Amino acid sequence: MLTHASPPAAELGTVLRARLTGFTGFLRANGFGVGGADAVGVLDTSQHMGILDPQVLHWSLKALLCGRGDDWRRFDRLFDAYFLPPNKSLFAQSNFGAAGTRDAADACDAAGARRDAAEFEAAPGTDQGVAGELDADSARHGASREESLASTDFGELNQAQQAYEIETLMRHFAKRLKRLRLRRETAYHHGRRLDLQATIRRSVSCGGTPIRLAWKEYRRVRPRLVLLVDVSRSMRLYSFFYMRLARALCAELADVRCFIFHTRLTDVGAALSDPDPWRAQERLHLLAIGWAGGTRIGECLRDFNRDHGARLIHSRTAVIVVSDGYDTGEPTLLAQSLAALRRRARRVVWLNPLLNQRGYTPESRGMQAAMPHVDLLAPGADLASIERVLPRILETLR
Amino acid sequence: MPEIIALQRQFEAVGYVAEPALAAALLLMLKLDRPLLVEGDAGVGKTEIAKALAAARGARLIRLQCYEGLDVHAAMYEWNYQRQLLAIKLLENDERPTAVKEQDIFSERYLLKRPLLEAISCAEQPVLLIDEVDRADEAFEAYLLELLSDFQMSIPELGTVRAVTKPLVVITSNGTRELSDALRRRCLYQYIDYPTFAKELAIVEIRAPQAAGHLARQVVDFVQSVRRLELQKKPGIAETLDWTAALLRLGIATINDDGAERILDTLSALIKTRGDRAGFTREVVARIAATC
Numbered sequence: 001m002l003t004h005a006s007p008p009a010a011e012l013g014t015v016l017r018a019r020l021t022g023f024t025g026f027l028r029a030n031g032f033g034v035g036g037a038d039a040v041g042v043l044d045t046s047q048h049m050g051i052l053d054p055q056v057l058h059w060s061l062k063a064l065l066c067g068r069g070d071d072w073r074r075f076d077r078l079f080d081a082y083f084l085p086p087n088k089s090l091f092a093q094s095n096f097g098a099a100g101t102r103d104a105a106d107a108c109d110a111a112g113a114r115r116d117a118a119e120f121e122a123a124p125g126t127d128q129g130v131a132g133e134l135d136a137d138s139a140r141h142g143a144s145r146e147e148s149l150a151s152t153d154f155g156e157l158n159q160a161q162q163a164y165e166i167e168t169l170m171r172h173f174a175k176r177l178k179r180l181r182l183r184r185e186t187a188y189h190h191g192r193r194l195d196l197q198a199t200i201r202r203s204v205s206c207g208g209t210p211i212r213l214a215w216k217e218y219r220r221v222r223p224r225l226v227l228l229v230d231v232s233r234s235m236r237l238y239s240f241f242y243m244r245l246a247r248a249l250c251a252e253l254a255d256v257r258c259f260i261f262h263t264r265l266t267d268v269g270a271a272l273s274d275p276d277p278w279r280a281q282e283r284l285h286l287l288a289i290g291w292a293g294g295t296r297i298g299e300c301l302r303d304f305n306r307d308h309g310a311r312l313i314h315s316r317t318a319v320i321v322v323s324d325g326y327d328t329g330e331p332t333l334l335a336q337s338l339a340a341l342r343r344r345a346r347r348v349v350w351l352n353p354l355l356n357q358r359g360y361t362p363e364s365r366g367m368q369a370a371m372p373h374v375d376l377l378a379p380g381a382d383l384a385s386i387e388r389v390l391p392r393i394l395e396t397l398r
Numbered sequence: 399m400p401e402i403i404a405l406q407r408q409f410e411a412v413g414y415v416a417e418p419a420l421a422a423a424l425l426l427m428l429k430l431d432r433p434l435l436v437e438g439d440a441g442v443g444k445t446e447i448a449k450a451l452a453a454a455r456g457a458r459l460i461r462l463q464c465y466e467g468l469d470v471h472a473a474m475y476e477w478n479y480q481r482q483l484l485a486i487k488l489l490e491n492d493e494r495p496t497a498v499k500e501q502d503i504f505s506e507r508y509l510l511k512r513p514l515l516e517a518i519s520c521a522e523q524p525v526l527l528i529d530e531v532d533r534a535d536e537a538f539e540a541y542l543l544e545l546l547s548d549f550q551m552s553i554p555e556l557g558t559v560r561a562v563t564k565p566l567v568v569i570t571s572n573g574t575r576e577l578s579d580a581l582r583r584r585c586l587y588q589y590i591d592y593p594t595f596a597k598e599l600a601i602v603e604i605r606a607p608q609a610a611g612h613l614a615r616q617v618v619d620f621v622q623s624v625r626r627l628e629l630q631k632k633p634g635i636a637e638t639l640d641w642t643a644a645l646l647r648l649g650i651a652t653i654n655d656d657g658a659e660r661i662l663d664t665l666s667a668l669i670k671t672r673g674d675r676a677g678f679t680r681e682v683v684a685r686i687a688a689t690c
Contacts, residue, residue, distance in 0.1 A: 033579055033582070033583065035583070041430070044430060045426060045430065048426065049425070049426060050399070055418070056402065056422055059418065059419040059422035059423065060422050060423070060426050062419065062423075063419075063422065063423035063427075063587055064426065064586055064587075066587040066589070067582035067583065067587055068437075068582065069437060069573070069589050072587065072589040263628060282576070
C-alpha cells in the first residue's frame with residue numbers, strides 16, 4: 001500500500017518509519033490535534049497490529065489519532081489521500097468533484113470537494129497525484145487560485161486569510177454602526193447642553209461659583225443585533241462563512257445574539273463565543289448535526305417570536321435574517337411571522353446570498369412572501385458584496 | 399487479522415456485535431494499555447462495550463457513573479467516619495502510644511473504596527467503566543487524567559496506592575460538554591453511529607432469538623425508517639430491543655399496515671418524547687409498516 005518505488009532493503013525500515021510518522025504531520029496540517037507523542041504511538045501501533053493489512057492499519061490509526069467526532073468523519077478521506085497510490089486517490093477525488101456545481105442541492109458536495117482539495121494541498125509530503133488533480137479541479141471550476149480574495153466564493157477561501165478579512169470588515173462595520181439617540185440624557189465630558197443641576201452641585205465646593213461646568217447629552221446606544229442564519233442544505237456553501245462572520249461580530253460588539261435555523265431554531269451564542277475557534281466549530285457542528293431536510297423559515301421565525309421575541313427584541317433591535325428564501329413551509333406563515341417580528345423590532349434586514357447571482361430573481365415563494373415585510377433586501381454571497389451593501393445596511397439600521 | 403476475528407467471536411458469544419473497526423480499537427487498547435473513549439448518540443451501545451468487554455474477558459466490571467458535582471469522595475475513596483469514631487471510643491482505655499493508635503484508625507480497614515480506588519487495587523485486571531464523563535466537571539476530569547496516566551492514587555493518611563494491575567478503562571461521553579484535549583489525547587477514540595441494517599439485524603437476532611427471521615427483519619427495517627424521520631430523539635438499539643420484546647409479548651408476529659393500531663400501542667417502547675409521539679399517527683405508522 002506504500003507508494004514509494006522499491007528502495008534497497010536496508011533503507012526500507014527508515015522509509016517505512018518516515019512514511020508512517022509523516023502521517024501525523026499530514027493530519028496536523030489538516031487540523032488534527034496530534035503531537036509528537038502520537039508519532040511514537042503510530043509506530044507502536046503499526047508494530048502491534050502490522051502494516052500489511054491496510055484495513056487493520058486504517059482502523060487502528062483511526063482509533064489512535066482521532067480525538068473528536070469531526071476528526072472521525074474526516075479521517076477516512078485523509079487516510080486514503082496519504083496512503084493510497086495516486087491513481088486510486090485520484091479516482092476517489094474525481095468522483096467527489098463530479099457533482100453538478102451549479103445545482104444548488106449539490107453545491108455543498110462540490111464545496112466539500114474543493115475544501116478537501118485545499119486541505120490536501122496545504123499538507124506537505126502529499127503525493128503528486130493529488131496536487132495534479134487539484135489543478136484539474138480548479139480548471140473545471142474556471143477560476144484561478146490567484147483570483148482576488150474579495151470576490152472569491154466562500155467555499156474556496158483559505159481559512160486564515162478569510163478569518164482576517166472577515167475580522168477587518170466586521171471591525172469596520174462595528175465602528176461605523178451608528179449609535180441610536182435615546183430620549184434619556186446622560187452626563188458627558190463636554191457637550192452642548194448644560195447640566196444645570198450637576199453644575200450647581202459642583203459649585204458648592206467653590207463657594208457657589210460655577211467654575212467647573214457639567215454637561216449632558218442624549219444617551220446613544222448601539223442597536224442590538226439579532227442574527228438569524230439559515231443553515232439548511234441549500235445554504236451550506238454560505239452558512240459556514242456567515243458563522244465566521246457572526247463570530248467576528250460577536251467579538252467586536254457586545255450585544256449580538258445569533259441563532260441558526262434549519263427545520264428548527266437553535267441559539268448558538270454560547271458556541272460562537274468559545275475562545276477556541278476549532279472547538280467553536282465543533283460545537284456548532286454538534287448543534288447542527290442530524291438536521292438534514294428542508295427549511296421551514298416561517299415556523300422557525302414563529303418559534304423565535306414565541307420563545308425569544310419578547311426577551312430579545314426591543315425597539316432598538318435590528319434583526320438580520322440570512323437565507324436564500326427556499327422554504328418548504330407555508331409562505332403565509334413566513335409572512336405572518338416576519339410581520340410580527342417587524343412590528344417588534346426596529347429594522348429587519350434580509351441578506352440573500354443568491355441575490356447577486358446572474359439570472360437570479362427572488363421568485364421563490366418564500367422570498368415573495370418575505371419581501372413586503374423587510375426593510376432592506378440585500379445580496380451577500382461574498383465579502384465584496386457584503387462590503388458593498390454595508391453602507392446600505394448601516395443606513396437602514398440608523 | 400485473526401486476532402481481530404477472534405475478538406469479534408468473543409464479543410459475539412457474550413451478545414455484543416462488534417464491527418471490525420471497533421474490534422481493532424479494542425485489540426489496540428489491550429496492546430497499548432490505553433483507555434478507550436467512546437462517543438456517540440444515546441442508545442447506540444456505548445456502555446455495552448464495557449459490559450461486553452468485561453464479560454468476554456471474564457473480568458470484573460467496575461462502574462463509575464459521572465454526574466454534576468461528582469467529587470473525590472464519591473469517586474475515589476472515603477474514610478468510614480462512624481467506624482473511626484467508634485474505634486476511638488473503644489481505644490480510649492488502650493495503653494498503646496497515641497501514634498500507634500492513630501495509625502490504626504487510619505488503616506485500610508476504615509477505608510471505603512469507591513470505584514476508582516477499587517479499580518486500581520484489584521488483584522485481577524478489571525474493566526473500569528467511566529460512564530458519561532461529560533457530566534462531571536472539569537476539575538474531576540483533571541483528577542481523572544492524573545489517575546489514567548500513572549494508575550496511582552495518593553491518600554494523605556495512607557500514602558500512595560499503586561495499581562496492582564492496570565485496569566482496562568472505557569470512558570463514554572454524550573457530548574453535553576466538550577472534553578479537554580488532554581483527555582482526548584490520552585485515549586483511543588471510537589465514534590459509534592447508529593447501526594446499519596445488517597448490524598442491527600445481527601444484534602436483534604442475538605439478543606431476541608425468538609424474533610429471529612421474518613419479524614426481526616421487519617422490526618429493523620421499521621426502526622431504520624423511523625430513524626430517517628426527523629425526530630427529537632432517535633431510537634437507539636436499546637429501544638429496538640425493547641420494542642421487539644413488546645411486540646413479542648403482545649403476540650404480534652408480523653408488521654403490516656393492517657395491524658397499525660396494535661403497533662401504535664407498542665410505540666411507547668420506541669418513541670420517547672411527546673413531540674415525536676404526536677407525529678406518529680395511524681397513517682404514518684401504516685405507511686412505514688407497508689414498506690417493511
